[in-house]
Amino acid sequence: MPEPTRFASLRSILVVYAVACGLAWLVMGAFPAGSVPGLATGLLASVAVTYAASLYLRNGSVFDPWWSVLPPVAALQLVEAWTPLTVACVLVVFVWAVRLTLNWAVGWPGLHHEDWRYLRMYEQAPVPRWLTLLVGVQLIPALFVTLGCLPLVPALTRGDALGPLGVLAAALGLFAAGLELAADEQRRAFAAAKPGALMDVGLWTWCRHPNYLGEILFWVSLWLFGLAAAPGDAWWTALGPIAMVALFAFASIPMMETRNAERRPGWAEYVARTPRLIPRRPARS
Numbered sequence: 001m002p003e004p005t006r007f008a009s010l011r012s013i014l015v016v017y018a019v020a021c022g023l024a025w026l027v028m029g030a031f032p033a034g035s036v037p038g039l040a041t042g043l044l045a046s047v048a049v050t051y052a053a054s055l056y057l058r059n060g061s062v063f064d065p066w067w068s069v070l071p072p073v074a075a076l077q078l079v080e081a082w083t084p085l086t087v088a089c090v091l092v093v094f095v096w097a098v099r100l101t102l103n104w105a106v107g108w109p110g111l112h113h114e115d116w117r118y119l120r121m122y123e124q125a126p127v128p129r130w131l132t133l134l135v136g137v138q139l140i141p142a143l144f145v146t147l148g149c150l151p152l153v154p155a156l157t158r159g160d161a162l163g164p165l166g167v168l169a170a171a172l173g174l175f176a177a178g179l180e181l182a183a184d185e186q187r188r189a190f191a192a193a194k195p196g197a198l199m200d201v202g203l204w205t206w207c208r209h210p211n212y213l214g215e216i217l218f219w220v221s222l223w224l225f226g227l228a229a230a231p232g233d234a235w236w237t238a239l240g241p242i243a244m245v246a247l248f249a250f251a252s253i254p255m256m257e258t259r260n261a262e263r264r265p266g267w268a269e270y271v272a273r274t275p276r277l278i279p280r281r282p283a284r285s
Helices: 006-029 036-057 066-078 084-107 116-124 129-148 152-157 163-193 210-229 235-263 267-273
Strands: none
Touching: 006 036, 006 066, 036 066, 036 129, 036 152, 066 084, 066 129, 066 152, 084 152, 084 163, 084 210, 116 129, 116 235, 129 235, 152 210, 163 210, 210 235, 235 267
16 A cells, blocks of 8 residues: 555544544533533543544554644633633634644654654553553643643633733743744754754754743743633642643653764763753853
8 A cells, every 4th residue: 555645644634633623622512611620521532533543544643733733722612701811822822833733744744654752662662552552652641731731721711801920921922932933943944954963053052952941931821821810729730831841851851862862973062061951051162
């Protein structure tokens, strides 16, 4: 059987996510408005669609767009009234989601390709591939995104005036999306000019993972939106950004650094002069 073309692959993904988003919307709508169980159940229910599609298409990367496609669906379902705060919050979520989804679409080769991290997990996990695909590739990341979305509940169901904290949240969220855009475009241009070389220019001289830093800052901005809406009792939604920091610090970044150490000449010297995540002005040469 010939490999699917990139267009055919994107068409398949579009169908999968139309179904996944529709299911998430229906499930969330079956719960009381602004329900945390509704948010969690709706998001996690959509994983049933992406998992079934991953098995059918034999590719775990079917799940990749879930990260940026489902949160805006959840945000729209949660909005109870369009106020300055809820408009700002939804705008930030959509700017981030569109940017990240387009970045995935531009760089994704198609269904003949599967993310190297998933392939490594299949090889190293002491359980069958189908179980690794379900738990490691899909459920655990989906759980972290669900935790990250918790601040949307107070932000979009109780948000009213923007206020200073809401302005800070919006500014931070837009800055985070811009930082990710700049980092990813710099990396894309560098990879095209110097395939296989160590990325150590631009934002990547300030820290080793500026794209991940931008991602973390986005989830922090959602927490600030939650606090702006309910300053007295939304503190618990800090679980969202804390979970995201843990995911990147203890899973995503270590996996990427191990791979870079194996494949990029000069990685040890780059690590010695460049901080991991917290930016620092690069020393003048």
